[in-house]
Amino acid sequence: MASTIRVRAVAGGDTTQVQSLIQHPMDSGFVKDSKGQIIPPHYIEVVQFEHDGKTVFTAFWGPAVSKDPYLKFSFKGAKKGDDLKVSWADNKGASDSLVAKIQ
């Protein structure tokens, strides 16, 4: 069962750099399809990253975030082998989550 989330978290010293790519149409609700009808808005609203029971990053996204959204950020306090949990929820009530190992 493939996840929509791809994450690479690399620990360098005290800092872990996280890059994530999530498969999602991120439809803004402004684009029309080939029949001329508006494709309804369908986008991720919240993305959350947790390490060791603590939220280390939260993204609030709107329809202006590009399709298959990419994100990069860094945080301190984790080390190689730790778990990083990523989860997202969109405006239609769908969600997904993944636990990745920090490299």
Add this chain to the structure above:
Amino acid sequence: MSLTPDAPDHARRMILKGAVAGGLAGLGLAGSGSLIPAFAAADAKDWPENAFKQKSESDALKALYGKNVEASDQVSLDAPEIAENGAVVPVSVTTKLPKVTGIAVLVLENPFTLAAAYKIPEGTEASVAARLKMAKTSKVVAVVESNGKLYSATKEVKVTVGGCGG
């Protein structure tokens, strides 16, 4: 709920201005500390809906943080001079300001100006990179919430092919 000492001041300002956004300030979206319980997965209830519906920079920032912003050269906004594809414009924001609790990116000419907002808990670096859609050539504004105040940097990005499908 947030117990920041600033909260009553925000509420007073909100009531005086009569803004609907007062309700959101009460929810503690000022972004100090971690509101989201550690065990929870991403929860769409936390999404600051009102902020994402605003069309102007000041309305979006009031809805999101409840404050006004001042320009600062301590906020670094990296975005291309010319975006060949308005559907995917790489934007990154970094700052050396202390005690950063939030970062937001706005695209002024977009139908809804707030593109993304991030909560930065303690221990996380004040730096984020993402890809945004831009409807047309526009100023992009990066806002950083540091020590309870808002600072911003602005850059104009020219868009040759719009990001909204047209």
